Amino acid sequence: MLRALILASALVLPAATAYAQDDEPGRLSLSATGEVNITPDMATVQSGVVTEAPSASEALNANSQAMNGVFAALDRAGIARQDVQTSNLQINPVWSNYSEGGERRITGYQATNTVTARVDELDSLGATIDALVSSGANHIQGVTFGVDDDSDARRQARLNAVAELQDIAELYAGALGIELGGLLEFSESGGFRPQPVSSFARMESMDASTPVAAGQLTISVTINGVYEIAD
Structure with a gap:
């Protein structure tokens, strides 16, 4: 079940600009955010x-041989090949420390190969990470959680934002002793607030049953409205 949260803020234009000159109608600018x-x-x-x-x-x-084990582990975990993508491949020189003369030299080379894999069964996420490390992966860059379809949540966030915008408009109109006319301008901005990425440094080994907590994600939509201030 979706658990809705509503945040709202409002900005009243300064008196010098809230009421326009030369018989132009004044304006009240507001914003509200709906979250789910x-x-x-x-x-x-x-x-x-x-x-x-x-x-x-x-x-x-050496890297290619080890990566074969990583791909095999993903296959055994049931991760489809179309859900696996190479996200980083590079070779860099390894430099020595500075000598007394201020010089450095190349002592070797480092190869890095990173893949991004989508895991649809979150119950198996910890076991999948264990399998990757056991198969040769020594670099877990991070885990990012998401949703396959956020359309219902985003729709609810929009409804929450609109309801809050209307409530704020009525509140300010009553507090300021003004009457609002129609809505002159309207815009939307939104965002997807994921959980912080769980990062791990290079590892030589990892205990079995790696604990992973999915937590929750926040879908947020912010809207902006400009109301006419009636005479």
């Missing part, structure tokens, strides 16, 4: 392999 919290139903995991070797080709070759 929903439970994630999917996640993306960024994982991969970091290898080092004396030469670039050796580093890449």
